[in-house]
Amino acid sequence: MMKYILPIIFLGMSSVAFSQIKEEKLILNKKREPEVKKIEKKKTSVETIKNYPPEEKSQNPVKYTITDVPAVSDFKTSTIQGQDVTPKFEGTAQNNYLQFGMGNYGKILGDMNISKTLENKLEVGLDAHFLSTLGLKKEYAWDSKQSAATVGAFLNSYGEKGKFNLNAEYGLNNNNYYGIYALDPGDVDLDQRVNQFKVNGYYDFYSNEILNDVRVKSSFLKDHFDAKENQVSILANLSKHGVEVGGSGITLNADLGVGLEAxxxxxxxxxxxxSNFFNTSLTPKVTFRKGESYLMLGSSFSFLNAKNNNDLLAEQMKNSKTYWFPQAEFQFAAAKEFKFYGGVDGGLKLNTYSDLLQQNPFIVSDQYLKPTETKYHFYVGLRGDIDETLKYDVSAGYGKMRDIMFFKANSIFDNIYTLNRSAYNYANTFSAVYDDGNVSDIKGSLQYFPLENLIVDAEVKFTKFDLKNYDNIYNVPLLNASIGAKYTMLDKKLLLGFKGIFASDRTTNSFAIEGVGSPMMYQSTENTDDKVGGYADLNLSAEYKIHKNFSIFAIGNNLFNSNYQTYKGYKVLGAQILGGVKITF
Known part of the structure; x- marks a missing residue:
């Protein structure tokens, strides 16, 4: 009886304790063959051990792991894009399923994954997802509806020496620049549409002899305002692992990453x-390992060729530069409960229009793009596993960065006294800006297993920026945190979930606009220390298996019904209840 009472008490106390909780947006309950990056980020997976065929991997499941668990939620503050907070049944997932749901705010969910294994272990499949909402009709006199759709095909092949994955995906995001706060334009066309086509390939050798794996990614993007972006990257990992160092019990792993990105x-x-960027990178490293203790020494080199043009001002800037970054990490395993670690890293990140849209879909379709350089980032931490009941990871770091990218609000782009304007010309868009500075961070994550069928997890990250030119970093919270729980009962037919996501207050800039003079013109006044406000977000979900191939589900988001803002002017949906059915086969 206690195994039922404890989780119910936990969920109930959570609802009371987080009385300020406000909002989370559903995305799709996805079960697909995703991009390689997404595979690596899964919190529950089989052991990442090569040297044997994939069918043997399924016989060595790992119940949980803290490796690569991010300390910050992937939650994105918009009415469509966000973290999938719906828990999944473990060990019973099927690739073939159809899912359909409906909710308030005109929300419609469609979700499908179909695959078939052919001869020679060749798997082909189709993956499609759709989510839409009619938006906040009672909050705005103009259109705030949004929709997101993706359709893709994938192929997996398992050979004698390695596995191969190829996937192609087309995505269409249709949203509006509805965050108008300084003007009152009435019903206007605020449409923005982004089309993106991706093709990715991945080959992973089972052994770590010389060629470890090869990844190829490509992306082709176009939006409603004729912005275009083409991107391709190739990464090959060369390695020699498991070399014995004398009779000391120490093994040596040698790795070399070679990458090209355009x-x-x-x-x-x-x-x-x-802008045009072409970056070549080399990442050599050696790792000495004994038991669970290790020492990794390496470096990272980047050779960047960059060219930026501004057609309106007839300006062109070219730059070729070589970068070096330190790479080192150690871990001293005093016991499985206490593993001390630390290190230093750095790197060069190309900021692309596609990446910016993922972070902020309300940016104007004209961005000055620059890479962000992390010159160095030192960190120390402690992690461990206590009686296979509690896993934890706590660390602190300090780094120096150049061209830190964040988002600054735009004013109107002209002072003509008229409301007959383009969709992005109502002080309702953002642009990327850059500044040098230092960053300090403290982060922690834990997973707790009080019962066999109850999992509790929590994550927190504190990040403080000290910038050279700006007094504050805009639209970046000082604190991010989340807490969640997942409980199965009734012989694993009922799955209950809880997720709370929190962020502290954020500073932004904003504008007050008024008509002045004769003839009348608009005058804009900027506030460089405005506050958007933090948020707290409660989500509850339930799925019940009526039959092994049929289940019903219900998801509640923003259960305290608050229309707080994300970026300035962009309120999110209120309390959302969505229900539906799922068929697996």
């Missing part, structure tokens, strides 16, 4: 910025 971005409005 990005071309072109914009057709405003300043008509364009």
């Amino acid at each position: 990005v071309k971005s072109e914009f057709a409005i405003r300043d008509k910025n364009s």
Whole structure:
């Protein structure tokens, strides 16, 4: 009886304790063959051990792991894009399923994954997802509806020496620049649409002899305002693992990463910025390992060729530069409960229009793109596993960065006294800005297993930026945190879930606009220390298996019904209840 009472008490206390909780947005209950990056981030997976065929891997499941568990939620503050907070049944997932749901705010969910294994262990499949909402009709006189759809095909092949994955995906995001706060334009066309086609390939050798794996990614993007971006990257990992060092019991692993990345971005409005980046990277490293203790020493080199154009001002800037970054990490395993670790890293990140849209879909379709350089980032931490009941990871770090990217609000782009404006010209968009500075961070994550069928997890990250030119970093919270629980009961037919996601107050800039003079013109006044406000977000979900191939589900988001803002002017949906059915086969 206690195994039922404890989780119910936990969920009930959570609802009371987080009385300020406000909002989370559902995305799709996805079960697909995703991009390689997504595979690596899964919190529950089989052991990442090569040297044997994939069918043997399924016989060595790992119940949980803290490795690569991010300390910050992937929650994104918009009415469509967000973290999938729906828990999944473990060990019973089927690739073939159809899912359909409906909810308030005109929300419609469609979700499908179908695959078939052919001869020679060749698997082919189709993956499609759709989510839409009619938006906040009572909050805005203008259109705030949004929709997101993806359709893709994938192929998996398991050979004698390695496995191969190929996937192609087309995505369409249709949203509106509805965050108008400084003007009152009435019903206007605020449409923005982003089309993106991706093709990715991945080959992973079972052994770590010389060629470990090869990854190829490509992306082709176009939006409603004729912005275009093409991106391709190739990464090969060369390695030699498991070399014995004398009779000391120490093994040596040697790795070399070789990468190529090219990005071309072109914009057709405003300043008509364009950029070309070509980056070559080399990452050599050696690792000495004994038991669970290890020492890794390495470096990272980047050779960047960059060109930026501004057609409106007829400006062109070219830059070729070589970067070096330190790479080192150690772990001293005093016991499985206490593993001390620390290190230093750094790197170069190309900021692309596609990446910016993922973080903020309300940016204007004209961006000046620059790479962000992490010159160094030192960190120390402690992690461990206590009686296979509690896993934890706590660390602190300090780094120096150049061209830190964040989002600054735009004013109107002209002072003509009229409301007959383009969709992005109502002080309702954002642009990427850059500054140098230092960053301090403290983060922690834990997973707790009080019962066999109850899992509790929590994550927190504190990040403080000290910038050179700006007093504050805009639209970045000082604190992010989340807590969740998942409980199965009734012979694993009923799955209950809880997720709370929290962020502290954020500073932004904003504008007050008024008509002045004769003839009348608009005058804009900027506030560089405005506050958007933090948020707390409660989500509850339930799924019940009526039959092994049929289940019903219900999800509640933003259960305290608050229309708080994400970016300035962009309120999120209120309390949302969505229900539906899922068929697996």
